[in-house]
Amino acid sequence: REPTDPDSSIRATDSDAALARLSAVQKGYLVDPFVRYLVPRAHLQPPRPPLINVGTYVRTACIDKLVDAWLENCAIEGRSGCQILSLGAGSDTRFWRLATGPWKDTISKYIELDFPEITTKKAMAISKSRELSSVLGTPGEVQIDKSGTGLRSPKYHLFGIDLRLPPAHALSTLLASPPASDSTVPLLSPDVPTLLLFECVLVYMTPEASAQLVQWFVDYFSYEDSTSSREPRVLGGIVYEMFGLNDPFGRVMVNNLKARNVSLPGAEPYPTMESLPQRFLQHGFRASHALSLRELRASHLGTTELERISKLEMLDEIEELELVLEHYAITWGAWIDGTGETKADWA
Ligand code: SAM
Incomplete structure (x- = not known):
């Protein structure tokens, strides 16, 4: 018998997220012509309940x-380019x-990282789909790695990696080294403003592992000597996660996941909304x-959008929707090193 892989249930959460996205697109909440090429047998998948569709819509619209x-801020500040890194990008x-x-x-x-099992499937889906x-x-610019776990192209890069591994080794190899033998610049340049996206991934990792991960980026972007005047180096971060799981409803959510062998070690140290910004502030983020x-x-989607989505499906469980939405949060922040002017409060 194959020994059970304890991470397989964590990886399975990617299918949940992808099926929810597909359903929200099919029901008209979101516009996304690409999702169906990343979900196997997309045309056969049944829609998810209205509550899941609304939740997926709110999360996606707000992160967008x-x-x-x-x-926009990068463009206003006249930066030449901007890098985005999605950690636990899934599908x-x-x-x-x-x-x-x-x-x-x-x-x-744009760089995406996830477990090799997930990135192998994604690389395959990309190469099979012209869209x-x-x-x-x-075609000559898009190359699947020899191992099949990654993919490279001029802008988009996909890598298979366990984000809990000591980042100094794992991330340095991938991001701080030149992407090809004929190049001397690292794949991820600390001189280009970089946004880190953690969309529903840090909750599955211990707080120590996530802290090491964020700190790796801060160290990599820090100037070694801070005496002379330097162009600002900027890191932005967005975390989407479950939180506040100590109340009765939160415990039901935790138990449902436990029944599927998924534990949430990353949610425990952030029990309240006030504690969430610590994910970034503890690493010296300015805001x-x-x-x-x-x-x-309630306050950031606009009445036109709320009216539009309220007409898509009947949703009887408004109280349950509010309870669910009360247990998910988005945290964002900015870290800056250097001496020039730049905005820490970008949103
Ligand atoms: N970010 C995507 C989204 O929002 O649609 C996927 C979210 S899914 C809930 C969580 C993802 O994080 C999965 O694809 C899973 O494989 C990945 N993940 C969790 N722990 C990870 C780890 N230690 N290393 C790499 N990926 C991880």
């Missing part, structure tokens, strides 16, 4: 707004949506804010 604000389609949208020229590099691969470049999806739905 934050990413747009970040890119996310954000790269394709951005690369075919108004900010496509602002993004100089996905043509956005990355010409960080957190809001629950309930607050974001």
Whole structure:
């Protein structure tokens, strides 16, 4: 008998996220022409319940707004390019949506990391789909790694990695080294503003492992000597996660996941909204804010959008929706080194 892999249930959460995204697109909440190429047998998948569709919509729309604000800020500050790194990217389609949208020229590099089992499937899905691969470049520019676990193209890069491994070794090898033997610049340049996306991934890791991960980026972007005047180096971060799980409803959520062998070691140290910005502030970020999806739905989506989505499906369980949305939050922040002017509060 094969020994059970304790991480397989964590990886399975990617299918949940992808199926929820597909369902929200099919029901008209979100526009995403790419998701169906990343979900196996997409046309046969049944829709998810309205509550899941609304939750997926609120999360995606709000993270989209934050990413747009970040890119707009990069453009306003006259930066030449902007890098985005998605950690635990799973089957996310954000790269394709951005690369075919108004900010496509602002993004100089987009890197996705996940377990090798997930990135192998994604690399395969990309290479099989003209709709996905043509956005990355010409056929000669899009290359699957020999191992099959990664993919490279001029802007988009995909790597298989366990994010809990000591980052100094694992990330340095991938990000701080030149991507090809004929190049001397590292894949991830500390001189280009970089946005780190942690969309529903840090909760599955211990607080120590996530702290090491964020700290690796801070160290990599820090100037070695701080005496002379230097161009500002900027890191932005967005975390989407479950939180506040100590109340009765939170415990039900935790138990449902436990029944599927998924534990949430990363949620425990952040029991309240006030504690969430610590994810970033403890690493010297200059500003960080957190809001629950309930607050974001109430005050950040706009009445036109709320009216539009209220007509898509009957949703009887408004109280349950509010309870669910109250247990998810988005935290964002900015870290800056250097001496020039730059905005820490970008959204
Ligand atoms: N970010 C994507 C989204 O929002 O659609 C996927 C979210 S899914 C809930 C969590 C993802 O994090 C999965 O793809 C899983 O494989 C990945 N993940 C969790 N722990 C990880 C680790 N230690 N190393 C790499 N990836 C990890």
